Amino acid sequence: MERSSVFDMIGPVMIGPSSSHTAGVVRIGRVGVKLLGGIAEEAEITFYNSFAQTYEGHGSDRAIVAGLMDFETDDERIKNSFDHAKGKMKFKFRSIGNASTKHPNTVYLKLTKGDKKIELEGESRGGGVIRIASVNGFNSGFTANLHTLIVTTDDAMGSIAFISDVISHDDCNIATMTVSRKGKNDIACQIIEMDSGINDITLQYIRNLKWVHNVIYIPVI
Known part of the structure; x- marks a missing residue:
């Protein structure tokens, strides 16, 4: 053959x-x-x-x-x-x-x-x-093949762990995470790719955190 x-x-x-x-x-x-x-x-x-x-x-x-x-x-x-x-x-x-x-x-x-x-x-x-x-201007590196959460925040201690914990309550498994910042104690950006989607109420909660500047959620494209 x-x-x-x-x-x-x-x-x-x-x-x-x-x-x-x-x-x-x-x-x-x-x-x-x-x-x-x-x-x-x-x-x-x-x-x-x-x-x-x-x-x-x-x-x-x-x-x-x-x-x-x-x-x-x-x-x-x-x-x-x-x-x-x-x-x-x-x-x-x-x-x-x-x-x-x-x-x-x-x-x-x-x-x-x-x-x-x-x-x-x-x-x-x-x-x-x-x-x-x-x-x-922030390094991102995501593919849009997964659900993607982009959170722009103050460069605050513990912010990465906090956001990760919040989305875990939606049973969102993190596939990749990229974090970059303009400088120490300046604006930071978390790019989080997840295997499943995130609830609207969770997004609203994150948006209302005083140290969060902007939240963008992109479902799979």
Whole structure:
């Protein structure tokens, strides 16, 4: 019996042509929607490295706009996302072709909705897999494959253990946690990936803690 030496990567159900240049990019845009709390009114989109050379030909420009409109990866409207964004979101593109410190398929988003602003850096890693490298200047490293909780706090002693204990009462098992801060005794950010979702009342409790600045919850995308 002859065995094939060719292995196919199974990616998401998607509008093509490429899982890394379209599906992954759509997912990065959708993360931006969740972080901002809605569709951006204005979006500045910067493609780096490989993306900077190919984003128009491979449809990454249409894909990121589709994601920012919260379209899913298999939505037929991706092909005409520019038309769907008219009158709802202003967007502009930039490209930087040689950024050696960044992943080859990197997109950086600056999003604005009213007085809310979000910046994030996303990497499309193939097969629809993404990594959100940073959020508002904080290292993050989450994938959006799990339920994600982002808590911005004072750099207070015991805050990490306290938040972990609170979410444990929802039977939320922590898969990964990334903590970064602007500086000692400055603003800190906890990025917590969980196997299951978190209750609204728990989120409200965390938001009301006096040393917590902001709480964002992102279900699986």
